[in-house]
Amino acid sequence: MKQTNKREPLSRERILSAALDIVDREGLEAISMRRLGQALGVEAMSLYNHVPNKAAILDGLFETVLAEVPSAKRAGTWQVALRERAQALRKALRTHPNTLPLFATRAAVTPGAIAHVEAVLDTLRNAGFSPDEALSALQVLMAFVVGHSLSSYAPQPDDARSHPAYQQLNEKDFPRVHEIARVLDSHDVEKEFELGLEAMMTGLEANPARRKPARK
Template structure:
């Protein structure tokens, strides 16, 4: 009887190692990513991973670069303000998908090609929009400070849905004397508990404040 051939295993590659590491990080956080855990996920020996990544720092470099690759590049032909708005929205979506990445995005001393391409594209749009080199740096910094800070705050909230928000608010209203914190109670009852309220709307409000405050400082010819 003819013996059935074993299915061919997909060759190990740097991309597969990094993808497996990102899936682990999405599930367990950065701390849950180890060479042993990645190897188990891929069905290989841990030592074989070192043929594709030099170590943990190289692995993190690759993971961060892969996250940057998922963010839409700002369109150079678009108005700088609209380009920054769209780029910030895409970044927020990607960082919510990979919460572990927020604190790592600009921490790499050896950034990968997607990271460099992303930063160059953002600066290119700002420079084309009339920002000097210094003002482009200021704009980039303040936008990302807001972006990363908002995502961190958003991810730490004790609710992820309208039903959970209502439950949290009901518990506070039930347990806290209404006259003890009148302004907080007013915020909850008159604002956060409105049927049309969504915390995500705060992102657009804050981003608009920043973008409207930024102005090009070079005369475009």
């Protein structure tokens, strides 16, 4: 009996999975409809039945990475809930460092991505933050997680890297820079991240807007 190989049907999920694989290996600049079509073994035009344009692919990549952040668990306090989500997001960004520019420049626009925004806002509102203060807290938290992850993990081409020669500076003029230069190689950026996250939780807890639980 003659066997036939059935090709997996094209879908938005399959396209986005292929797009993320390309970005992980080659970077965001490698994404195009033609490149995706080649990776999936289809004509580029057939992709438009599932994703209208490249912007939709980038928005979908944003959503796909966020999908690796676990759904919110019942936490004892809002601080614990926010800390766990921040740590989970950092882990997802560390896994897919080539997607970091998306999180630094794009908003959540798909329902799947907005669901994560909703979860954080709900945590803050139930903790007593006003809508405006909840928005500010969300924005600041995202800026910290994404910004610190960018500085820690964003890949750079070899010909774009700078290698500051701190040790060659005049120590009399830059004594503190010389001090930190001696510990740079052993500096733990994960502990640094946790220090910043803890400071942010302390600051949010002291926010005067957090007075009464939000009414449901």
